[in-house]
């Protein structure tokens with residue numbers, strides 16, 4: 001087994017693996033399961049400091065993004081898609097798939113979204129049912145100021161959908177103006193892939209309940225969950241082992257008094273190491289504390305770096321995809337990956353990898369990292 005230092009999935013703790021192997025009740029028939037599910041949802045909302053209702057759906061993180069769009073979008077609805085990365089832009093497909101009309105607000109992919117420019121755009125055109133924005137756009141490591149962006153959108157009466165799949169619990173977030181917040185089990189939360197989290201505000205519920213037309217999906221339909229607790233009924237058999245694992249992963253986060261600070265400290269030291277070594281960070285602003293991204297230096301390839309790391313050092317880091325394929329390398333220091341030991345080991349292996357590939361660094365990544373903690 002390789003050590004995974006990828007920006008999701010992340011390393012899973014032994015107590016989470018153990019919880020996933022517990023004997024199962026029948027989640028359709030056992031009301032204790034409904035109660036346990038509800039308590040876990042309440043705990044997630046409390047940790048996020050929101051009154052909005054958490055729902056946990058059986059399906060990987062993408063399901064949460066699709067469920068938000070499927071549940072809100074009606075034929076002809078105009079939707080503002082805030083785009084400065086692959087996931088940001090990708091929302092347009094979910095919007096149009098469900099009959100909506102996506103309107104893109106596109107920013108430079110190396111820069112965080114400019115809130116003043118967005119305000120100027122909204123002055124001209126703010127006739128949108130909802131807007132989508134990504135907190136941490138993982139393929140490029142771009143972080144957006146979602147607190148400021150959603151506050152602005154709400155001033156214009158626009159509902160807000162936020163993809164926080166890769167940042168939830170790794171990056172502090174003001175959720176007070178978010179109508180549907182999307183998370184996933186396999187990033188900072190450090191459970192295996194398989195569950196998505198949708199945190200749904202009363203405004204979002206009201207908009208969904210006020211639809212003129214039925215939601216064009218069953219599996220990506222949030223409305224079918226709205227009365228699960230009163231009716232003691234789920235729309236499909238819930239993946240109980242995944243949920244048992246998630247519960248322990250969330251308890252691990254609850255017990256960790258300094259999760260946000262640790263992510264920030266490790267990310268800052270990692271970026272300092274990248275800069276001092278002469279490698280180039282991909283972004284010019286908006287650095288996520290969950291993943292560090294640098295450009296593939298001249299004289300080598302992404303594939304050579306990744307293969308050497310895996311084959312010679314038993315550590316899996318990531319390249320990227322879409323417009324970034326072959327151009328950048330990503331170190332995922334999120335969730336359980338985000339420890340000094342894990343990142344120090346990864347950077348020491350990267351030092352050796354670049355030496356083996358004939359790329360000369362100006363300073364040792366591992367040494368600068370340790371010096372900046």
Ligand SMILES: *Cc1c(COP(=O)(O)O)cnc(C)c1O
Nearest residue numbers: 061062087136137138163165166
């Ligand atoms: C991981 C992730 C998702 C979920 O998609 P994957 O199929 O796991 O890549 C959605 N949004 C963001 C920003 C993510 O990082």
